[in-house]
Every structure is written in C-alpha cells, then in structure tokens.
Amino acid sequence: MTDTVYGRPDNVHPPLAYPGYGSTRLRAPSQSLVLLPHNLTEVTGPLFGTSRVRPTDDDLTVQHEGEPIGQRIIVHGRVIEAGGRPVRGTLIEIWQANAAGRYRHARDTWPAPIDPNFTGLGRTTTGDDGSYRFTTIRPGIYPWGNHDNAWRPAHIHFSLFGRAFTQRLITQMYFPDDPMFAHDPIFQSIPDERARPRLISRFDYAETKSNWALAYEFDIVLRGRDATPMEDGHDD
Amino acid sequence: MMTDLADLNALTPSQTVGPFLHIALPWPDGPDVVPAGTPDLIVVSGRVFDGAGDGVPDAIVETWQADPDGRFEHPDDPRGSAAPSVAGFRGFGRSATDDQGAFAIRTVKPGPLPSSSTPPEAPHLDVSVFARGLLDRVVTRCYFGDETSANAGDPVLNALPDESRRVTLIAEPVDGGYRFDIHLQGRDETVFFDV
Numbered sequence: 170m171t172d173t174v175y176g177r178p179d180n181v182h183p184p185l186a187y188p189g190y191g192s193t194r195l196r197a198p199s200q201s202l203v204l205l206p207h208n209l210t211e212v213t214g215p216l217f218g219t220s221r222v223r224p225t226d227d228d229l230t231v232q233h234e235g236e237p238i239g240q241r242i243i244v245h246g247r248v249i250e251a252g253g254r255p256v257r258g259t260l261i262e263i264w265q266a267n268a269a270g271r272y273r274h275a276r277d278t279w280p281a282p283i284d285p286n287f288t289g290l291g292r293t294t295t296g297d298d299g300s301y302r303f304t305t306i307r308p309g310i311y312p313w314g315n316h317d318n319a320w321r322p323a324h325i326h327f328s329l330f331g332r333a334f335t336q337r338l339i340t341q342m343y344f345p346d347d348p349m350f351a352h353d354p355i356f357q358s359i360p361d362e363r364a365r366p367r368l369i370s371r372f373d374y375a376e377t378k379s380n381w382a383l384a385y386e387f388d389i390v391l392r393g394r395d396a397t398p399m400e401d402g403h404d405d
Numbered sequence: 406m407m408t409d410l411a412d413l414n415a416l417t418p419s420q421t422v423g424p425f426l427h428i429a430l431p432w433p434d435g436p437d438v439v440p441a442g443t444p445d446l447i448v449v450s451g452r453v454f455d456g457a458g459d460g461v462p463d464a465i466v467e468t469w470q471a472d473p474d475g476r477f478e479h480p481d482d483p484r485g486s487a488a489p490s491v492a493g494f495r496g497f498g499r500s501a502t503d504d505q506g507a508f509a510i511r512t513v514k515p516g517p518l519p520s521s522s523t524p525p526e527a528p529h530l531d532v533s534v535f536a537r538g539l540l541d542r543v544v545t546r547c548y549f550g551d552e553t554s555a556n557a558g559d560p561v562l563n564a565l566p567d568e569s570r571r572v573t574l575i576a577e578p579v580d581g582g583y584r585f586d587i588h589l590q591g592r593d594e595t596v597f598f599d600v
Binding site: 173176177178181182183184185187190192193194195196197198199200202203204205206207208209210211212213214215216221251252262263264272273274276277288289290291292324326328332333334335337338339340341355356358359364365367368389390391392393 | 414415416417418419420421422423424425426427428429430432455456457459461463467469470471477478479481482483495496497518519520523526529531533535536537538539540541542543544546560561564565566567570589590591594595596597598599600
C-alpha cells in the first residue's frame with residue numbers, strides 16, 4: 170500500500186539494555202524486537218504545524234516576570250532527514266534544568282536553588298528550511314544517583330516528531346567540552362563512538378548577539394525515506 | 406553547519422527522556438485523540454510495568470492511528486490525504502503515567518488498513534513508550550480483542566515469531582473501552598517492534 174520506506178538505523182541508537190545505566194535493568198525488554206514493516210501507520214504521523222506553540226514558547230527567558238539567572242544563550246539549527254531534505258513545520262519540544270542544574274519538578278530534590286523565573290519548557294516549529302531557534306539559559310551540570318559521584322553533562326532535552334511515526338525522536342543536546350562526557354553512561358551508551366559527537370552542539374560565534382547572548386548550533390538528522398519503491402501500491 | 410552533517414546519513418542518536426519529562430511533554434488535551442463527547446468514544450487504558458511487576462511512574466505513552474475509515478490526513482498516504490471522518494480527530498494521543506504506572510487515551514477505534522503485499526491490517530494503534538531507563542523508545546501495537554476475524558487475518562500478528570506472545574498486543578474489551586497493559590520486561594513481556 171505504501172511505496173515509502175524509512176531506512177533502519179544501525180548502531181546509532183543506544184541498546185535498550187545498558188548495564189552502566191542502572192535504570193535499564195528492570196525496564197529494558199529482554200526479548201528480541203520484531204521487525205515491523207512500514208505500512209500506512211508507520212509512514213504517516215501527526216503534523217501539528219504551529220498549533221501547539223504559543224508566542225513566548227521559543228524564548229525561555231521571557232516566560233516570567235523577571236529574567237532567569239544564568240548565561241543567556243541562543244540554541245539554533247536545522248532538522249533534516251537523512252539524505253538532506255529539510256523537515257518543515259515540525260514541532261520541537263525542549264525541557265531543561267536551570268542554571269544551577271535544578272529542574273522545576275517535584276521529583277528533583279537535590280539541594281540546588283529553584284529559579285522562580287525559569288520553567289525550562291520551550292516549543293517551536295521548524296521553518297521551510299528545517300531551521301529552528303530558541304533563546305534560553307545554559308543549564309547546569311547536576312548529580313544523579315546512578316553511581317558514586319555521578320553527574321550528568323549539561324544538556325537540553327529535545328523531542329521531535331518529523332513527519333512520520335518512524336521518525337519520532339527524543340534525545341539530548343550537549344555542550345562542547347563538557348567535563349562529564351567521559352563519566353556519563355547515558356552519553357557513552359551510544360554504540361558508535363563517531364555518533365556521539367552528533368549530540369554535542371557547536372559554539373557558534375557568528376550567531377552570538379553582541380552584548381546579549383552566546384550561541385550554539387545543533388542540527389538534528391532524522392531517519393530518511395528510501396527511494397526503493399515497493400510493489401505497486403496505487404491499485405486501491 | 407556542523408561538519409558531521411557532511412555525511413547526510415549521520416542520524417542523530419536517541420537518549421532517554423529522563424525522569425523530568427513532565428515539564429514539557431504532557432499536554433492538558435494530550436489524551437484526547439478526539440474531543441470529549443465524540444460518539445463511539447473509547448478509552449484505551451492500562452498500566453506500564455517494569456520487570457519486577459511494579460508500575461512505571463515516569464513513562465509517557467503515545468499513540469498514532471487512522472480514523473474510523475482507515476484514512477490519514479497526511480500527504481504520504483498514497484491514497485491521498487483525507488480529512489478525518491470524525492470532527493476534531495487528531496490521530497495522536499499522549500498520556501504520561503501516574504504514580505501507579507497508569508495511562509489512558511480517549512479515542513475512536515480506527516478502521517482496517519489496506520496493504521499492497523499482504524492481507525489488510527486489522528484496526529490498531531501504533532504505540533510508543535518513553536521512560537526513564539529507556540535509552541530509546543519502545544514501540545508496540547494495540548489491537549482490539551473484539552476484532553476477532555480482522556485480527557485473525559492481520560499480517561503483523563501472523564508474522565510474530567512466537568505465537569504465544571500475540572496476546573500481549575491485543576487489548577481486552579472493558580466497560581467504556583479497552584484495557585491494554587504494557588510489560589516492559591518479564592514473563593508477560595509485551596512484543597516490541599523494530600520500527
């Protein structure tokens with residue numbers, strides 16, 4: 170029924186069972202995954218356009234009465250499919266800790282200050298060239314309970330839909346030269362070492378705003394459509 | 406451009422959604438695939454369990470589906486994009502789990518789907534689960550227990566390597582909808598797909 174098939178990633182995504190990340194122990198499936206052919210449900214997906222985005226959603230520094238504490242930054246980039254086609258008009262959702270490394274969340278209880286002027290939630294929609302841009306503050310590094318003296322590299326969570334169920338991706342963007350990469354099992358869980366730097370944003374001097382904000386560039390590549398046509402799918 | 410994009414096939418890796426997904430992902434209307442009051446509305450609900458049999462309180466369940474006519478409002482459907490036959494139908498549902506691991510999606514049952522190479526697919530939802538402790542999403546399908554004959558011909562159900570696990574993909578009819586529990590691991594482990 171469909172002549173669209175998405176390429177299947179190999180060695181890019183972390184394995185579900187990864188002993189270094191303790192929470193996988195009781196949550197990773199133990200049976201093998203079953204191959205699902207790409208029929209209609211898989212090659213389609215929700216197309217939200219701008220319907221989920223409010224005017225201040227792309228600037229995390231203007232969502233409260235005062236400005237959040239921290240280093241003001243611009244995070245921007247493009248969302249493309251493997252092969253280079255831009256992913257237009259797709260919803261991006263981000264969330265992050267504040268400058269002290271504290272999330273505004275009931276289950277985050279480590280003793281770093283809450284910033285009353287920072288929620289840490291952003292949304293935007295990509296433009297026709299797949300581009301997006303947020304203004305926010307640089308999140309802090311924070312400790313977690315995975316192992317002795319464990320700290321997460323500073324990161325921003327990214328959620329992307331692409332245009333098809335197969336393209337759905339949730340990931341994390343990191344910052345250059347973070348001292349915690351070598352100590353972080355979540356970052357290290359990516360099997361192909363060459364794939365890990367794809368999650369590290371690039372300091373982008375050209376996009377910094379004089380007397381205002383630093384800038385980081387983070388491009389995201391979702392799975393692409395294979396050109397290989399299936400059997401004739403237009404007979405009904 | 407990042408130099409790595411010189412290889413345009415360099416996919417961005419997945420990372421876990423983490424425990425604080427609630428800052429961004431739940432929407433007030435997330436569970437509403439259709440508006441309240443829609444005729445023939447069903448609630449697909451269940452719990453997400455870990456390998457110890459405990460509810461997973463920091464997961465989010467997402468669903469994607471055709472409308473009751475088996476159509477999608479999407480340009481990549483080779484039959485053409487079709488406006489939904491149910492007013493306000495979004496196709497997409499999203500429900501974070503509660504302290505017990507429970508989720509609920511309010512929707513209508515999708516229609517069956519044609520396939521070029523196989524018998525039609527029985528009505529189903531594609532389901533993604535994200536959680537702390539999952540480095541990538543897991544994907545399953547929710548079929549409907551009262552679609553006995555459609556399920557009997559479904560090419561995905563019939564291709565499962567282990568027939569005894571078929572039951573994990575079939576939601577049980579209950580008052581007002583269907584019950585669909587998701588076991589990430591363990592004796593009753595749900596079938597998950599490489600999508």
